[in-house]
Amino acid sequence: MSVFIDRSDRVLVQGITGGEGTFWTKHMRDLGTDVVAGVTPGKEGQSVEGVPVYHTVRRAVAEHPADAAMLFVPPRFTKDAVLEALDAGIRKVVTIADGIPLHEALEIRAAARSCGARVVGGNTSGVISPGRAMMGMFPYWIERVYRPGRIGVMTRSGSLTNEVTAMIVRAGFGVSSLLGVGGDSVPGTRFAEFLPDFQADSGTDAVVVIGELGGTMEEEVAEAIESGVFCKPLVAFLGGRNAPAGKRMGHAGAIVTGGKGTVEGKAAALKRAGAAVADRPRAVGDLLREILGDPAHS
């Protein structure tokens, strides 16, 4: 089993003929992802890496039913592309776009909620279940980072994910499913909304949350643990502990305003709920070993 994406999912790629779309379509297929069709307006009849291209999502799914849409679409066209996928009946969407306008991010999330769909991103590397399937852009070929295993990962940062996941693997574990919710202040799907999936996933023993300053997503994770929605072990690593208030630390969502969104507050909430909080990337691996035991003997 895995969370969000698996080998059985039929994936449509919007923006497939662009540089990133073409490059990562190849890698998604190499990893085992079932990419059934691509969409770029005006490019129907072409093919990319053997994948047929259509003008519109509606025309693509008429020939190739799809479960999920992967968007390699610039930020200002992302809302339109998401709505197009939802309109065609697709209920799982991943967008990597970095720079989606704030009000459009609200509209995207509202549209997804109203039809029971899930939009992951933007400003993310995407979603990967190592050894099974991928939607997005991950250097899965670097084995010391993307080894298959039984630890679920959720993250707001791509670069930090490589750093932390390398520590998970170094401690002897591997990754079941990794979900990048993204670094924006209004992500399409929030951390806590994936916890029931990880709870139900028989392939996941524990979850690592890679959070950071700003917003309330980490506090929502703490609430989900306290309310019993999620009962497996959870280790969090939070960036921005020493960040000065009022400074936006790279990501749109990474800012402390009016005393809200501090790492201190998030760590306290998570600890209160019974989660372990790592103070540096290496400690994530150490904590997993403490909680789950030595993976070589399990």
Added chain:
Amino acid sequence: MKLHEHEAKDVFKAEGIPVPRSVLATDPEGVARAAREAGFPCVLKSQVLRGGRGKAGLIKLVRSEPEARDTAAALFASPHGVRRILVEEAVDIDRELYLSITVDPAAAEAVVLACSEGGVEIEDLAARSPEKIVRERVPLAEGLSPYRARNVAYALGLSGDAAKKTAGILEALWRVFRKNDAELAEINPLFLTKGGGVVAGDGKLAIDDNSLFRHPGREPGRDYYDSDAAFEAAAEGIPYLQFDGDISLMCAGAGLTTVVYDLIVDEGGSVANYLEFGGPNYKKAVRAMELCLKNEPKVILIVTFGTIARADVMAEGIADAVKRLAPKCPIVACIRGTGEEKAVETLRSLGLDPLFDTEEAVRKAVALAAAARGSGAAPGAGGSK
């Protein structure tokens, strides 16, 4: 992007929100002239992008032309970087309210926050007495319907004309919020005047940075940044923050750069600048290093773990930067990710000793910075071992 008060009030006024009569001035003589026209007493309001201007002494009531001139001269000479002063008529205040519209990320809606106590920081109020805050959700698809505006006005305890006017102002504030792709549109305080008027005493408008492309002419100028380097970095689209410590961060990936910042502070070091040249900027190593060198850092610390930001391409950029800029301070590099084998070769040919562990790289940078501080000069030249 936060707008200055006078810019926010121009937007409010154009949308029909009453604001006090005012004139913008750029020198003490101009302030004195504007004050004479406004009549006395009037208010001198420093146009700087920081909260708590009143407490910081950046807003002054003046009662005569000489007082206006002297007060303005003192404000322009203050260390707060005051370049413009808004000279505003004094308003005959009966009551003050708070009104704002912002986003609720979890609900995927906008939200109105209002309070019958104005002039206080809303965060303080939320912590002290949250029950006094009136909240009204606003789905974007519906917009702020008149009934929602009435809900807010009557929940504030207003009645009669004041309720009607306040509701009207809230509807106008919604138009401001939507048309400007705002993160925040705030009126604090909103004055109820003794003459029965309702007037925006202050104006805050923060435009979402990702939406600036739809607002030509709103590109932030030099006075929106706290340093030349920050302004130049913004023009390049490179995320940059100015600090005053020893170690220049030249990293890729926002999350990783933020954690490197944390680790440096933990190890007892200090940061000269936060610079993130990942994502679309990963080929801008030369420009990135140029910006770092403006701070005369004791060490440049490069940490990356890139996917799209390919390690080999970044390493070549760094090699190019070192050759062109010949930095005098040592460089500590920890470059991993796509193409890292080639990156390591490139860095070694530069005479650098690339590391593979972030924490090790941070400790080395902090030690080198401490050594440079101890000797009073940066050791070595053109890179280090």
